[in-house]
Amino acid sequence: MANRDESTFVIGIDFGTDSCRSLVVDASSGEQKGSAVAFYPRWKEGRYCDPDRGLYRQHPLDYIEALTQAIRESLDAAGDAVRRRVKGLSIATTGSTSVAVDRDGTPLSLTERFRDNPNAMFVLWKDHSAVREADEINALAHGWGGEDFTRYVGGVYSAEWFWANMLHVFRVDADVRAHTHSWVEHCDWMPALLTGTTAPAQLRRSRCAAGHKAMWHEAFDGLPSEAFLSRLDPLLSGMRERLYRDTYTADIAAGPLTREWAHTLGLPADVMVGVGAFDAHMGAVGAGAQAHTLVKVMGTSTCDVVVVPSDEIGERVVSGICGQVDGSVIRGMTGLEAGQSAFGDVYAWFRRLLSWPLGLLAEADMTQQQRDELASRILPALERAAANEDPLLTGIVAVDWLNGRRTPYADQSLRGALFGLSLGSDAPKVYRALIEATAFGARAIIERFQEEGVRIDDVIAVGGVARKSPLNMQIAADVFGKEIRVTAADQAVALGAAMFAAVAAGIHDSAEVAQGAMGAGFEHVYRPNAKSSLVYEQLYRRYRSYGALVEHAGREMRHHVAETEDTSCSLN
Numbered sequence: 001m002a003n004r005d006e007s008t009f010v011i012g013i014d015f016g017t018d019s020c021r022s023l024v025v026d027a028s029s030g031e032q033k034g035s036a037v038a039f040y041p042r043w044k045e046g047r048y049c050d051p052d053r054g055l056y057r058q059h060p061l062d063y064i065e066a067l068t069q070a071i072r073e074s075l076d077a078a079g080d081a082v083r084r085r086v087k088g089l090s091i092a093t094t095g096s097t098s099v100a101v102d103r104d105g106t107p108l109s110l111t112e113r114f115r116d117n118p119n120a121m122f123v124l125w126k127d128h129s130a131v132r133e134a135d136e137i138n139a140l141a142h143g144w145g146g147e148d149f150t151r152y153v154g155g156v157y158s159a160e161w162f163w164a165n166m167l168h169v170f171r172v173d174a175d176v177r178a179h180t181h182s183w184v185e186h187c188d189w190m191p192a193l194l195t196g197t198t199a200p201a202q203l204r205r206s207r208c209a210a211g212h213k214a215m216w217h218e219a220f221d222g223l224p225s226e227a228f229l230s231r232l233d234p235l236l237s238g239m240r241e242r243l244y245r246d247t248y249t250a251d252i253a254a255g256p257l258t259r260e261w262a263h264t265l266g267l268p269a270d271v272m273v274g275v276g277a278f279d280a281h282m283g284a285v286g287a288g289a290q291a292h293t294l295v296k297v298m299g300t301s302t303c304d305v306v307v308v309p310s311d312e313i314g315e316r317v318v319s320g321i322c323g324q325v326d327g328s329v330i331r332g333m334t335g336l337e338a339g340q341s342a343f344g345d346v347y348a349w350f351r352r353l354l355s356w357p358l359g360l361l362a363e364a365d366m367t368q369q370q371r372d373e374l375a376s377r378i379l380p381a382l383e384r385a386a387a388n389e390d391p392l393l394t395g396i397v398a399v400d401w402l403n404g405r406r407t408p409y410a411d412q413s414l415r416g417a418l419f420g421l422s423l424g425s426d427a428p429k430v431y432r433a434l435i436e437a438t439a440f441g442a443r444a445i446i447e448r449f450q451e452e453g454v455r456i457d458d459v460i461a462v463g464g465v466a467r468k469s470p471l472n473m474q475i476a477a478d479v480f481g482k483e484i485r486v487t488a489a490d491q492a493v494a495l496g497a498a499m500f501a502a503v504a505a506g507i508h509d510s511a512e513v514a515q516g517a518m519g520a521g522f523e524h525v526y527r528p529n530a531k532s533s534l535v536y537e538q539l540y541r542r543y544r545s546y547g548a549l550v551e552h553a554g555r556e557m558r559h560h561v562a563e564t565e566d567t568s569c570s571l572n
Contacts, residue, residue: 012498020066022074023494030518034078038069054128088505090274092282096213105198130168158410187276195255211325274504286496298463342403385428398437478532489520
């Protein structure tokens with residue numbers, strides 16, 4: 001282990017879907033010295049989004065402003081004695097969340113010409129405008145006779161990812177396309193911004209982001225070939241050479257903080273900034289990921305991460321997941337990623353559904369704050385009532401694809417469904433069915449790994465739902481038939497980022513050493529109930545059958561829409 005100052009501190013940053021979290025941590029003990037959360041102001045207003053079209057964009061100013069506020073407030077909470085001893089900072093972000101940049105690496109929406117153009121903003125991970133482009137990528141990769149570049153991303157490319165989003169933006173906005181020099185992930189841009197290395201040829205690209213979302217692999221000599229990309233669409237011709245060949249793991253330094261950013265954030269000028277990575281991957285490390293442990297980072301969606309020694313998995317390729325990348329989580333291990341496109345968003349949708357009348361009927365008598373406070377009590381009340389429902393007697397089975405399906409086998413065109421409703425179906429029964437559906441979707445992921453020979457020994461859960469919803473976690477344990485440990489860290493992603501900051505700054509020798517020194521441990525263990533597990537075996541089989549019906553109906557609908565569009569074109 002490297003020599004370290006017992007009074008050395010690091011900062012972990014977690015850019016989530018709605019906010020930026022900053023955590024100041026003692027690098028020798030993991031003790032939290034200060035934390036803060038800052039929400040994205042434009043995103044909070046619902047700007048640049050259209051949920052009906054699956055369009056979700058975020059302005060880079062939201063990221064800059066939230067980062068500045070969160071770091072300053074967390075340092076104020078930690079105090080000046082801590083502030084002076086901060087040595088490292090690392091960043092985790094959602095992903096794939098990417099943006100068009102100019103020759104200097106500046107997102108186009110930070111220029112006057114494109115400041116209010118959503119196509120020049122970050123395309124958030126949950127944006128599904130590129131379903132057609134993802135379908136075309138898959139069709140070409142599987143049928144062109146050359147290398148299948150989807151091989152290491154589970155064999156299915158997603159509409160949520162790098163190339164699909166780039167191509168979609170290029171197709172719908174010629175002006176953005178004409179001014180785009182390169183394309184950058186959020187987790188790459190933030191460290192580059194703080195270190196003054198945003199020029200596309202200069203910034204250090206994350207191995208995690210490149211391998212899981214951009215089809216980067218050493219076997220391909222980097223990114224998909226120019227022949228493949230130009231055949232996919234001539235609009236992509238020449239982009240590969242303006243992107244990157246090399247990638248970097250999160251334990252590597254991106255560079256020192258610039259003097260300007262040190263002054264803005266109130267940090268010493270010698271703070272080292274680490275290479276960025278995705279939130280779930282850093283969160284897995286923060287939660288205590290070990291080989292063959294499934295870490296479920298449970299937020300608006302879920303991201304499920306497993307690490308396996310690279311020499312153990314060898315040349316084996318796992319299909320139907322979101323990629324396998326050597327070093328994407330921990331150096332020397334292959335990170336395997338899966339997940340659900342909606343988790344917390346499923347419950348948030350149901351709450352919005354139930355609270356809609358509040359805005360209509362109580363507008364004259366209640367303030368917005370009062371309506372929000374009342375709406376915030378809906379889910380806790382539902383959980384208490386749903387805990388008393390017998391899953392076999394409700395008669396309801398839900399399919400959880402309200403935002404499409406990420407794993408197994410990504411298909412963002414799929415939709416959720418409720419089966420078995422009757423006049424006796426009330427809100428607690430439906431809510432319990434939604435919880436069960438998210439657990440069933442998670443079990444399908446576990447089975448996908450196991451079917452491919454990846455051993456899953458136990459499960460670690462991370463996130464607000466994991467810590468606040470005993471019903472959700474017990475149902476999951478019963479459905480999985482596995483023990484679930486809930487991390488004690490209230491900000492596991494930011495803690496994981498802090499661990500990588502400690503390695504990038506030279507305080508610890510490796511992520512594993514940082515885990516040992518800074519880990520928070522576990523606050524609760526959920527063990528499966530044998531009787532409940534038998535009940536859920538029956539319901540899980542129904543879930544799979546109903547899911548197959550939803551898939552079939554979705555294919556029929558897409559076929560009908562395609563025929564309608566073709567007829568419309570011929571008539572015109």
